[in-house]
Amino acid sequence: MANTAHADHAHDHHDHKPHGLKRWLYATNHKDIGTMYLVFACIMFFGGGAMALVIRAELFQPGLQFVDPSFFNSMTTMHALLMIFGGVMPAWTGLANWMVPMQVGAPDMALPRLNNFSFWLLPFAFTLLLGTLFVPGGAPAGGWTLYPPLVLQGGDSFPFTIFAIHLMGISSILGAINVVVTILNMRAPGMGLLQMPLFCWTWLITAYLLIAVMPVLAGAVTMLLTDHFFGTTFFTASGGGDPVMFQHIFWFFGHPEVYILILPAFGVVSEIIPTFSRKPLFGYESMVYATASIAFLSFIVWAHHMFTVGMPLAGQLFFMLSTMLIAIPTGVKVFNWCATMWKGSISFETPMLFALAFLFLFTIGGFSGLMLAIAPADFQYHDTYFVVAHFHYVLVPGAVFSIMAGVYYWLPKWCGRMYNERLGKAHFWLSVIGVNVLFFPQHFLGLAGMPRRIPDYSTQFADWNMVSSIGAFIFGFSQLLFVAAIWNAVRSGEKAPQRPWEGATGLDWELPTPAPYHSWETPPAANILPKPGH
Amino acid sequence: MSTKFRNVLRSLAALTLGTTTSLTAHAGFGDLNMTRGVTEISENIYSLHMTIFWWCVAIAFFVFGWMIWSLVAFRHSQGAKPDTQMTHSTKAEIIWTVIPVVILVIMAVPAARSLIAIEDTSNSELSIKVTGYQWKWQYDYLDEKVSFFSTLDRTSNETRQLQSGKDPRAVENYLLDVDKPLVVPEDTKVRLLLTSQDVIHAWWVPAFGLKKDAIPGTVNEMWFKVKTGKTGVYRGQCVELCGRDHGFMPIVVKVVTKDEFKAFVAAQKSAPPASAPAASGAAPTVASAGAGTPPRG
Amino acid sequence: MATTHASHHHDDKYYVPHDSHWPIYGSVSLFTLMLGLCGWLNEWYGPYVFVAGLLMVVGLFVGWFNVVIGENQKGMYNTQVDQSFRMGMMWFIFSEVMFFAAFFGALFYARQLSVPWLGGEGAKMFNKLLLYKDFDNAWPTNGPARVGPRDDGSFEVIPAFGLPAINTAILLLSGVTITIAHHALKEGKRSILNIFLAATFLLGFLFVYLQAKEYSHAYTELGLKLSTGIYGSTFFMLTGFHGMHVTLGAIMLLVIWLRTMNGHFTPQRHFGFEAVAWYWHFVDVVWLGLFVFVYWV
Ligand code: HEA
Ligand code: HEA
């Protein structure tokens, strides 16, 4: 390792870490920044979860027991913003920070200072957002979709919300640029694109989506801001604008956004299933192409969120058909995962359990998505709990479960210690039962006619709401086990070997455990690179 | 407090008993599926919904069957040996691309057909302008020059206040009743012209099958035709978040026979106008705007 | 870990900077800026916090770029680092393109869809029948309510073949001068480089100056403001954000010019120059879009 001429001698001390607060504030190390992202995401997840519990407590039975309707609306809005922008997106960026350099054989992310900037913008963005809970008029209450004219009625919280979104947007764009550049420019010598693990591939495509759509969201909320404060009429008909125009621009961002939340999950699952099936991923290349097709299609389906706004017939037909097409590449992925397990040698450690739950429950969420895509049927489903059930199935056992799967999977590599398998399994079973009790009944509620975003409901919806709320509390409190499992592993877990999972392949597992502070200061040798199209 | 506790017990019991309770008349646990409704469109949508649903079940049966089979048959703990050579198969990939395409086409055809039927607003016999307000609805029978507001009924309104101490279960049609329902005749193609005075609302009666947004500054169209013999009261709600009391702007439609409808209109005309709204201005006149088919864009 | 090295595509190490206070300082500055804007817009306090934030952001750029330039001059960046910077800049410009796309999207949507619909075209004839009897689809427009500063709701627009055409020429010319400068740099002709680079940023500032004159003309004489309905909204937001980008680009050119005067950049290695040149071309192309779609057709 010493045969490289080092320009900068400070690098010679491999595990020389800066100490104290400065290590985190001034960080440039991808692992430190990744850790900060993950911890931040976890805090936001609990914050957003606490808000969800307020929602579910209020909906436990008919009548208003705990909160005022406008506070309820704020909870719904903030819950979604925290979970999506504070929970899932930063969690993925955190995982990318940890894993991408390790998987492509790079010493660090391509632009380390920018990396830290991306991270530190987030706590400030969420300070602005959460600060609105204390301003006159309360937190934003127009739904996370921010539709005008309602959102323009927001009180003093309005500019805070807009600027918080701007900051989150800058953070995401800079973070995404870093990932793209790391993947395209920092791969180990001799590593072709089709040799990369799928997590890198899905993140590459996700990053592209992020750079393409976050600026559009920024533009949309900027127009809201000028409509509110500077007399523009983008979204006001009397001046020649149209409130529906906002919805088009928002969903041009919003639909790719949901794939931003799920594509990295596809990547993680594509790593875990082969490992615990002890068999290479089936159809590697078609997985890559399917991901790219999903990303492409995601740009031309946005108005399936708007079938009831009064679009011309041709528009409705187009968006219905294009949306249905997404089932095809997604199906390819699901079938490839099945084929990977087929004739494998499967064991059921916690990461695999979460990946399997993902496989089942995401597919269910996909089916309800397909049902929503059928425009005439969506006239019945739209803005009911059927939609809420759909997107929580793809988001919670979809995105969130795979984040947890990824954390359990790579934790030994990160901290050099194993989590407690019994604790992990307890967390898994409580979660998987809780999440289904929580969200499955919401399908029934929606079909029976319960609208979303209401704090109180007619008595015929009482029974399933109560079940759903019970599920929420089971699911919510079992997440404390997740924290416990990680805490326990980091403090007192068993020492982990270099390759704790028998079937694990890839450069990340070639590094010693725990991974050295600077990952691949010396590029990996050609003979340990993954084979092309493995 | 004791009711709350009783409710918890009840729901736990219901959980363990599964769907046995679902047979009781309008018990919530029994409401599992979309309503068939009382219009041709709603029945159409219901059958479309069931078609896609059963297709999904069929695919799920296959996919989940495959997964479960693999999980059971290829367990490491049972000494399964992995076939590491099995890495791709173009034939398999083509099959599982083409079959979904075929299924999707089968779904898309009836879906497109119903969509076209739904969007055909020609030959409507009665036009009603529906205006959303925070938080009530206004109905203008355009040709009959009848106009009134429709708001949440008193009892529900008192009960729904924060910690009102009143039991919602004691209120009939809690949150789904209004002071003055919309009245329409059966077997008549009713065209709704939806708009709003403030923010976006959406008008939905599940039994009629459709919902549509009421957007300030534009007029949206939607129609329904209740089948003969399906007179009665149908209920729905505003389904677009419209602020604090979004959950409290129900829709009630009374479907009556054609004769009863005539009587209703006559009575409305003789009655003094119910406090004309300041904002809505003069009642608009559309001399039988339903005559022609509007051009489609 | 492997100790033998496969082919290295560079002979030195990738530069990973040690701890830096600029990111956290940058986050604090942006936070201050935005907090200041929030309070100012809410009329809680004057623009002081905002201005403080603005100064901090200026400090951020000066400070951070200073470090990067210094490191670059010390030769700490190998070709791979250089490549990272290039790619980063490219993707950043792509994000900027998408930011403009949102506003162009709004313009096209208004012109092609929402304004015709307000005029009752397509399937939206009821807009005309019920809401806007005397509004017809036309462009430019400030909407059915003729929103704008003048009492009679009228306004005039800036014709394409006046100042805007001159501005187009200016920007196109600046595109030529920067290309000449680039070639000169690559051929080591420093004096040509200095002159043409100076010409480029001077043209840039000239553009901004003319644009400012045009704005004041619009505001004082034409009745064309940000609040002149959808025309004013799209016009000022598009040209305004473009103008801000030109200003920024011209400042960047100025900085690059100062650096060339100090002997920075070599014929082989001059990422800073190229980044600014790309940015300048991007601003140029956006202007062409504006000229065609905002002013001309
Ligand atoms: C991770 C996030 C995520 C993902 C992956 C998806 C995936 C999909 N979504 Fe979902 N969606 C959301 C998040 C997501 N969605 C959110 C957050 C909302 C609500 C936003 C709001 O209003 O607040 C929403 C709302 C939403 C709507 C609007 C509903 C409404 O408001 O009325 C629609 C309508 O078309 C839709 C469709 C789909 C489809 C077709 C998919 C497809 O990608 C699914 C594809 C997958 C499968 C189909 C399963 C696997 C495939 C096979 C096994 C192959 C064979 C299958 C067939 C041939 C059927 N979604
Ligand atoms: C990734 C995104 C994500 C995630 C993970 C979740 C997770 C959850 N969501 Fe949500 N949700 C959305 C995205 C997400 N949601 C979106 C986009 C909307 C639409 C918003 C809108 O309409 O605008 C929505 C809306 C939404 C609604 C509809 C609200 C309405 O229409 O009014 C409901 C209702 O049940 C709900 C519930 C839940 C629950 C119970 C969870 C649970 O999974 C959460 C579980 C986690 C916890 C509970 C944390 C655990 C914490 C503790 C154990 C500590 C407890 C501490 C205290 C209580 C102090 N969500």
Ligand code: CUA
């Ligand atoms: Cu009106 Cu919701």
Ligand SMILES: [Cu+2]
């Ligand atoms: Cu979508």
